[in-house]
Amino acid sequence: MPKVEPNIDALWAEIGRLSEAGELRRLSSAFARFVAGLGSASPPLVLAAAVLSELEGRGHSCLQLADLAAGPAGLLGWDQEQWAQLAASAAPLPKGAAGWRKLLAGCEQVWDRTELDYDQPLVLDGERLYLRRYWRDETQVARGVRERAGTAHAVDEALVRDWLDRLFVSQPDVEGPDWQKLACAVALRGSVAIITGGPGTGKTYTVARLLALLFATAPDADRQRVALAAPTGKAAARLKQSIDKALNELADRVGADLPLRKLTERMGAARTLHSLLGARPDTRAFRHNRGNPLEVDVLIVDEASMVHLEMMASLLDALPPGATLILLGDKDQLASVEAGAVLGDLCHDAHLGNYDAATVDYIRRASGEVVPDAYHGGGGPLAQQTVMLRRSRRFGGPIGQLALAVNAGDEARVEQVLRADGDEVRWIDHAQQAHVLQLAQAGYAPYLELLRAGPQGEHEDWVRQVLQRFEAFRILCAVREGEWGVSGLNEAIERRLAAQGLLRHGVEWYAGRPVMVTRNDYATGVFNGDIGVTLPDPARPGAPRVYFLEGDAVRSVLASRLRNVETAFAMTVHKSQGSEFRHTVLALPRESNAVLTRELVYTGITRASKVFTLVTPNGAVLREAIASRTYRTSGLRALVA
Numbered sequence: 001m002p003k004v005e006p007n008i009d010a011l012w013a014e015i016g017r018l019s020e021a022g023e024l025r026r027l028s029s030a031f032a033r034f035v036a037g038l039g040s041a042s043p044p045l046v047l048a049a050a051v052l053s054e055l056e057g058r059g060h061s062c063l064q065l066a067d068l069a070a071g072p073a074g075l076l077g078w079d080q081e082q083w084a085q086l087a088a089s090a091a092p093l094p095k096g097a098a099g100w101r102k103l104l105a106g107c108e109q110v111w112d113r114t115e116l117d118y119d120q121p122l123v124l125d126g127e128r129l130y131l132r133r134y135w136r137d138e139t140q141v142a143r144g145v146r147e148r149a150g151t152a153h154a155v156d157e158a159l160v161r162d163w164l165d166r167l168f169v170s171q172p173d174v175e176g177p178d179w180q181k182l183a184c185a186v187a188l189r190g191s192v193a194i195i196t197g198g199p200g201t202g203k204t205y206t207v208a209r210l211l212a213l214l215f216a217t218a219p220d221a222d223r224q225r226v227a228l229a230a231p232t233g234k235a236a237a238r239l240k241q242s243i244d245k246a247l248n249e250l251a252d253r254v255g256a257d258l259p260l261r262k263l264t265e266r267m268g269a270a271r272t273l274h275s276l277l278g279a280r281p282d283t284r285a286f287r288h289n290r291g292n293p294l295e296v297d298v299l300i301v302d303e304a305s306m307v308h309l310e311m312m313a314s315l316l317d318a319l320p321p322g323a324t325l326i327l328l329g330d331k332d333q334l335a336s337v338e339a340g341a342v343l344g345d346l347c348h349d350a351h352l353g354n355y356d357a358a359t360v361d362y363i364r365r366a367s368g369e370v371v372p373d374a375y376h377g378g379g380g381p382l383a384q385q386t387v388m389l390r391r392s393r394r395f396g397g398p399i400g401q402l403a404l405a406v407n408a409g410d411e412a413r414v415e416q417v418l419r420a421d422g423d424e425v426r427w428i429d430h431a432q433q434a435h436v437l438q439l440a441q442a443g444y445a446p447y448l449e450l451l452r453a454g455p456q457g458e459h460e461d462w463v464r465q466v467l468q469r470f471e472a473f474r475i476l477c478a479v480r481e482g483e484w485g486v487s488g489l490n491e492a493i494e495r496r497l498a499a500q501g502l503l504r505h506g507v508e509w510y511a512g513r514p515v516m517v518t519r520n521d522y523a524t525g526v527f528n529g530d531i532g533v534t535l536p537d538p539a540r541p542g543a544p545r546v547y548f549l550e551g552d553a554v555r556s557v558l559a560s561r562l563r564n565v566e567t568a569f570a571m572t573v574h575k576s577q578g579s580e581f582r583h584t585v586l587a588l589p590r591e592s593n594a595v596l597t598r599e600l601v602y603t604g605i606t607r608a609s610k611v612f613t614l615v616t617p618n619g620a621v622l623r624e625a626i627a628s629r630t631y632r633t634s635g636l637r638a639l640v641a
């Protein structure tokens with residue numbers, strides 16, 4: 001029988017109260033009970049277990065003991081009073097991080113890494129407390145990238161330089177080094193590289209040149225197996241499209257010296273990470289792992305900011321030791337919904353460069369580029385393999401200026417850009433929901449017109465056009481519920497379009513209903529985040545299908561077979577990652593809440609390629625969001641440094 005501590009009942013009562021009030025997940029209180037049941041139930045341990053589990057639900061991969069000692073109210077999204085009450089019910093609590101460490105290290109439910117491992121559910125690593133799974137994933141990612149960053153490939157520097165000069169157009173009028181060229185040289189020499197940068201900074205442009213460079217300099221170019229992947233189907237299709245386009249242009253440039261078309265033909269389609277790793281229904285384990293590694297020499301992963309900790313750990317586990325991993329992404333975007341902010345942690349200081357003398361010399365020899373002094377430093381092995389692209393080609397105008405200002409937390413500049421006259425950026429402040437409905441009606445008009453006109457020629461051509469037009473406009477929300485959330489807005493938009501005679505939405509699968517898949521479904525081959533439009537099937541009247549666009553190809557599923565979908569006139573910013581819309585509307589709610597952060601606003605803005613409209617019922621919410629940064633506790637930065 002577990003030993004009963006004197007004041008544990010007060011703690012359980014408090015945990016129960018918080019859980020009733022919806023402040024603590026039932027899972028967190030159940031986890032605390034599970035931990036208590038495994039041995040001596042000391043109140044501070046139970047408290048730490050409940051907090052750790054709660055933080056996991058909020059995207060943190062561990063609990064820093066210093067945060068626990070200081071009172072993690074902010075991390076938990078509670079007010080100080082709530083925390084004080086919970087802490088008092090578990091008193092007396094240890095003092096400081098060192099006190100907590102000493103207490104936890106003495107609990108049989110905790111594996112202190114300096115002691116013997118009995119498979120305890122909690123792991124104490126330095127002054128961080130982990131759920132075992134997250135500790136395993138985090139150390140696996142840290143070890144994987146460190147090992148790869150330390151593995152150098154032999155590079156024929158003169159040959160590389162020669163090819164880089166051919167692949168990149170020189171830009172004498174641009175100040176500073178050509179970071180794109182430099183990134184290719186850096187990526188070629190290691191088994192891992194991170195290329196980060198805001199939208200339109202040329203990540204795909206650069207990686208296409210990196211592939212050409214690899215084919216041009218590898219002794220066995222025609223045997224190199226290159227795979228392309230991304231977290232979502234849409235991002236994968238975009239990656240493939242942009243790389244094909246860039247390689248095609250390059251093929252014309254390099255001519256007969258490099259059979260680029262032939263080499264890239266072997267590359268195949270870009271895949272989702274789930275499909276690449278061989279996801280199986282009903283298990284978290286993938287078909288590919290250390291024992292059955294992927295058959296690749298180079299793996300390029302786009303939109304890496306969306307890759308969560310567990311997926312990155314699985315990916316590194318499945319990658320053969322000799323293969324090269326290239327991660328592309330924007331470190332300033334929202335992190336994954338699931339725990340971890342892997343890309344953000346791995347290249348947190350990318351803007352500083354921190355290149356050591358050996359890297360600076362190598363870059364000069366292999367690319368001819370000179371790294372300015374400001375970017376010299378003593379970064380670790382991964383910093384030497386990380387390059388941030390700094391010049392946006394697409395976002396020189398107001399959308400780019402707005403994104404930069406938000407990223408810098410410069411409130412005054414944000415307002416200035418938002419208030420400037422122009423067609424690219426618009427702001428509706430003191431807005432009513434009706435403003436969003438008007439925008440939706442105007443923004444979706446081109447797709448609705450085509451829907452009403454019906455197919456004039458081939459059915460598939462019509463379907464493709466309907467999908468393309470639908471993809472040109474989107475309403476993004478910060479929250480799910482309420483008047484300004486996804487559900488409230490979707491309903492209101494449906495009602496409005498029906499009232500205007502633009503849709504007939506009396507039935508579930510009305511023609512034109514846009515839907516987003518909310519869960520992977522292996523039976524129908526649709527994945528979380530896929531967006532399609534419901535349209536009639538001329539071959540089977542009365543049995544509508546949902547059509548999805550993959551690049552230029554159209555795929556469809558019988559609507560009645562889709563289980564986990566929701567209407568998608570409006571969607572969350574989270575789900576919009578990896579997509580881009582000609583006109584993006586970002587609707588913020590009336591009240592601030594914990595999900596409203598700088599990263600969320602930045603991600604929403606950068607989904608717009610031509611026009612961005614911000615809709616705020618209460619402008620103060622925008623200011624508060626910009627001032628609030630996402631903070632995710634993890635040990636990854638410390639572990640890879």
Ligand SMILES: Nc1ncnc2c1ncn2[C@@H]1O[C@H](COP(=O)(O)OP(=O)(O)OP(=O)(O)O)[C@@H](O)[C@H]1O
Pocket residue numbers: 180197198199200201202203204205206242393394
């Ligand atoms: N050095 C360059 N010279 C000329 N054009 C360039 C250069 N770099 C990028 N571009 C062009 O700028 C545009 C954006 O580049 P690209 O799509 O590679 O950016 P990205 O960083 O991958 O964007 P996203 O984050 O949206 O995926 C493309 O049209 C590309 O051809």
